[in-house]
Amino acid sequence: MAAIRRLELRLVTGDREDAGTDGDVFLAVAGREYNVDSQGDVNDFERNSDRTYVFGEGATVLRPQENDPRSPWQTDTDNLRFSPIYLRFEPGSGGDWNIERVELTVVDAQFNGTHFDRLGGGANLWLGERRGKYLYLR
Numbered sequence: 001m002a003a004i005r006r007l008e009l010r011l012v013t014g015d016r017e018d019a020g021t022d023g024d025v026f027l028a029v030a031g032r033e034y035n036v037d038s039q040g041d042v043n044d045f046e047r048n049s050d051r052t053y054v055f056g057e058g059a060t061v062l063r064p065q066e067n068d069p070r071s072p073w074q075t076d077t078d079n080l081r082f083s084p085i086y087l088r089f090e091p092g093s094g095g096d097w098n099i100e101r102v103e104l105t106v107v108d109a110q111f112n113g114t115h116f117d118r119l120g121g122g123a124n125l126w127l128g129e130r131r132g133k134y135l136y137l138r
Contacts, residue, residue, distance in 0.1 A: 013099060084136060085138045
């Protein structure tokens with residue numbers, strides 16, 4: 001059992017026609033969801049984009065205080081075993097999204113990292129209103 005201090009999420013959007021989206025993406029880890037969105041004027045999830053989002057210590061996400069695994073509820077590595085880990089996509093008017101790679105590293109208080117990986121190696125998945133909105137990492 002160790003406190004989670006940081007989440008590092010790498011998302012690679014496909015290099016296909018209409019692969020990018022303006023929809024909303026959420027990451028679920030250790031019993032709660034986080035909004036995946038960059039700080040500043042960045043257009044996330046565009047075709048062929050490769051971005052890493054950091055939650056918690058060293059945050060690079062929009063609204064870092066509200067998307068922090070340390071606060072207001074300190075998440076714990078014990079919760080990794082009991083809660084699903086997934087991406088949830090809400091397309092809204094942003095259209096479907098093609099994703100080629102998802103990598104998640106959960107860093108605890110002792111700087112140990114637990115790694116989850118989906119897709120890659122030429123695989124891809126479309127998420128959308130009529131395609132499914134979830135990709136489970138575990």
